[in-house]
Amino acid sequence: MAHSRLPHLRRISQIFFLLLFIALLIFTSMRPASATTGDIHMRAPVRMFFVLDPLVAIANALATRALYRGLLWSLAILLPTLFLGRFFCGWICPMGTLQHFVGNMRSEAKRGKQRIESNRYKRWQTIKYVVLIGGLVAASFGSMIIGTLDPFSLLVRSIGLAVLPAFNFATRAVLVPMEHSHVLAVRTIGESLHTILQATVLDFRQAHFAQSLVLGILFLIILWASMRITRFWCRAICPLGALLGLVSRWSILGLHKDASSCDKCSRCLLNCQGGDDPIGGSPWRKSECLMCMNCVGSCPHDSLQFHFFRKEPEVASPDLGRRRTLTGLAIGAAAVPLMRANTGLGKSREDRLLRPPGSVDEPDFLSRCIRCGECMKVCPNNSLHPTLTQAGLEGLWTPTLVPRIGYCEPSCVLCSEVCPTGAIWQITPKDKGWVVGVSGTQHQPVRLGTAFYDRGRCLPWALATDCIVCEEWCPVSPKAIYVEEAQVVDAAGNTKTVKQPRVDPSRCVGCGACEYACPLQERPAVYVTSIGESRSPSSQILLNRT
Incomplete structure (x- = not known):
């Protein structure tokens, strides 16, 4: 019966880390207090999830032949995976939590036998391993394109640059008329709500970003796909999940199936999130299990339990095959020269491509930037936006300064504070050298153009x-x-x-x-x-x- 409580503990963990992620994302902006005091600094560890991301750490090490500060903390996730399996995907990952929540919504495509069949292991689940192999090979050639598909980058880029600005606009569109209402009760409610939301969720300025509509639509498509296919992103595409799946093959915690008490009711499949075949009579696929514990919580006969050092038949490694492995290697090796065709790395792709202050040279920038959007979200003047074609295909969704929308604040170096990989090297206002009366350590100030x-x-x-x-x-x-x-x-x-x-x-x-x-x-x-x-x-x- 103790196992039946595990899904409840997992839900508590998921809700906590999802709220923590959203809170840090909201804090990834210059709050009104900073705007009035002039103290432009981050007061929260907004890079925390990226620092704990093993995919970012490994890809960064491959691309730069070094490891940026703080990324060694990713061992806090990688090492426990060797013992507990993909617990991160089922208990911590905010993208996994959203997928879990959306996947539990009712859908005509997932009812009864259709839902059971949908939750069985599918051959297409190996696509994420092809994506991982291709991305890591590209990283070894100096391209961080795999960062585009990192789940944290995807969330910050989608929620921070599309969902939150839309929420900010819609909320103000409702509250501002209420605040100007002639009805005292309506005006009071509007002013109170605006004060509370302004201090917590709302940004002090209405930001808008290039391609926010595209980013928002792509995010909605992923969520819609998860309604049709349980955890579609996690099972089919996520390279971080693939990495943790490979590492989990050595985990000592496994699923024990008691065949004598199992009556093949398929309730375990009804709620399985990873497509790892927990049902009796089938080998358990360790690398696909998200440790969501739904199977042990839904089994009416306690036929399923997790034990250390179990000795039952299982599929420990992903069933890739030689063809898919070679496909991943070929994609990674061919992607970099194809993306760089007809573009030079010696300078910016377009003369109007302005990188944030503190950015490293363009080849190094593309080998570090994971397109997370943190620098764009934190910019107080809304001057940083994701590129489309300005930096070539390899530079898709990397940051560029758009002066017509906003200029670079002289005393602000927030983008360098939040960058998790060193694409924007951490500098101080003194190093930047733009503040009147403050001389930097360099002979010349940082120049964007x-x-x-x-x-x-x-x-x-x-x-x-x-x-x-x-x-x-x-x-x-x-x-x-x-x-x-x-x-x-x-x-x-x-x-x-x-x-x-x-x-x-x-x-x-x-x-x-x-x-x-x-x-x-x-x-x-x-x-x-x-x-x-x-x-x-x-x-x-x-x-x-x-």
Whole structure:
């Protein structure tokens, strides 16, 4: 009977870690208190789940031939798997919890015998091992594309960049009219709810991200697939689950089946989440079991129990076969050169591709970035967005600064604080060197690029109209944008004096404030390119130097 309580303990564990993940994701933003005090720092270990992720640690070590700080903590998950099997997938993983919850919803495709048959082991469950092999081979060639499919990256990218902004918008759309209602009770409720939610869940600014609709739709498709097929993501695609499945082949905890008391009622299959065949008469598939304990909790005769050092027939290793193994190796080996075809790694793919401050050079960046979206979620000015084609296929969903939407805050280095893999090297405001009155340890500040003018669109240059907004917004000191007075003739033939802006490339850091503030709405007259970025020796402006 003790085994029947295990599913209840597992549910408590799942709820706790899911709420913890969501709480850390919500904290992955600059809260209103920070905005008022100017103290822009993280007050929670928002990288915790990534630090504990063995897939991120192994892929990072393969791609960089090193291990970024903190990733050694992933042994806290990997080592217990050697003894307990895939407990992480069934008890801790927030993506697994969502899959578990959605998989338990009623569906016409999973009723009675259909549900039992759906929960039996399927050959397509080996796809995740092909994905794992291909991703690790690609990582050994210096590409972190497997990070796109990491469950934590998927969750942060989907919830942080799509679900939460949509929730933020919808909530404000309801509460703001309530706060302005002429009915006192409605106004009071609206103000109270807004105050509570503002202090807990709501972001202090309404963020929006490029491709958020696409990311949200992909997330909904995964959840929909899990309603049709129990834990579709976990069973078919998840490379972290595949890694833990391979490690669990040596686990000493196993499922004991008492054939004498089993009456083949199939209740264990009715609630099986991993497709590991717990039913009597079939070998138990250890690498697929998620340790959800549903089988032992639902067995009316206590025919199923977990024991250490059991000696019964089982399928310890995934049934890959030579063909699928070679397929994974071939995909990983071919993917990197195909993704890099017609693109050079010596500099940014496009001149408008601006990486966050502290980013390493482009080849190293792509060997580290796992597309988790943490840096985008935490940016106080909503200036970081996922790329689509700007960085090539290999750089899909990596961060880029979009100055027209938001500029890089001079004193902010939050993106470097939350990056779990070192794609954005951790720096301080002093290292960044943008804060007035604070000199960095470097001879030059961190540069994201250089601003240029389109004189055919700039108001003082093209239309003889006064405008010095860009110069006023330039945050560096001395200012990188300066003005020179010039005598021009307007359309009426009158001579007038206007201040024409210019850029000093030796001072410009590429923060994008000038482009953000430019009053020309359709296309700004001043724009920032990656030319001159400090992270890349090949993206420099060629000037006469001694």
